[in-house]
Amino acid sequence: MIEIHPSAKISDLCDIEDSTRGTRIIIGENCVVDSFVKIKPAGGNGDVVIGSSSYINSGCVLYSGSGITIGNNVLIAANCTLAPANHDFRDPDRLIREQGFLPSKGGIRVENDVWIGANSVILDGAYLREGCVIGAGSIVRGEVPSYAIMGGNPLKILGSRK
Numbered sequence: 001m002i003e004i005h006p007s008a009k010i011s012d013l014c015d016i017e018d019s020t021r022g023t024r025i026i027i028g029e030n031c032v033v034d035s036f037v038k039i040k041p042a043g044g045n046g047d048v049v050i051g052s053s054s055y056i057n058s059g060c061v062l063y064s065g066s067g068i069t070i071g072n073n074v075l076i077a078a079n080c081t082l083a084p085a086n087h088d089f090r091d092p093d094r095l096i097r098e099q100g101f102l103p104s105k106g107g108i109r110v111e112n113d114v115w116i117g118a119n120s121v122i123l124d125g126a127y128l129r130e131g132c133v134i135g136a137g138s139i140v141r142g143e144v145p146s147y148a149i150m151g152g153n154p155l156k157i158l159g160s161r162k
Contacts, residue, residue: 003027005052011035021045023064028052028072040064043085046107050074057118066124067107074110077118077136084108084124117151131161 002018003026004010013035016025023041027033030053038061039048046067050056054074062068065085070076084107088099105125110116114128117136122128127143134140135151135158144150149159 005029017041023047034058043101044104046084066104070110071112073113075115077116079118080116080120082108082122086124
């Protein structure tokens with residue numbers, strides 16, 4: 001089920017797939033979803049919920065997996081991937097593609113007023129607290145404190161907005 005608020009601006013070149021398993025995709029008021037964004041129900045039954053006045057820039061990919069919740073006034077720069085799912089690969093006698101997915105680490109949660117820099121990858125279990133900034137090209141796996149400025153791989157604290 002796809003719900004898009006009437007005031008949201010969704011590019012004609014954006015691709016939002018409807019779920020065959022009941023996953024909900026909800027895009028809030030005054031959101032902008034730019035061209036070449038892909039929102040795909042895959043890797044689980046989680047919902048993708050984007051709060052009001054958030055901006056998803058071109059080239060981003062959001063998989064539903066274990067769920068993505070994005071707050072209000074969030075900026076996601078170009079070419080970011082949000083992937084709240086992990087392939088199971090532990091059985092070397094079976095093809096990885098036949099092993100399904102590992103249990104959820106809690107999905108992805110992004111609170112209000114967060115900026116995610118270009119080419120970042122946000123993984124299952126990531127929790128980006130209010131007001132934080134993620135530097136371009138970062139990989140986020142766990143919790144990012146409120147108003148922290150973090151970047152890199154491994155992710156490290158670069159400063160604070162406070």
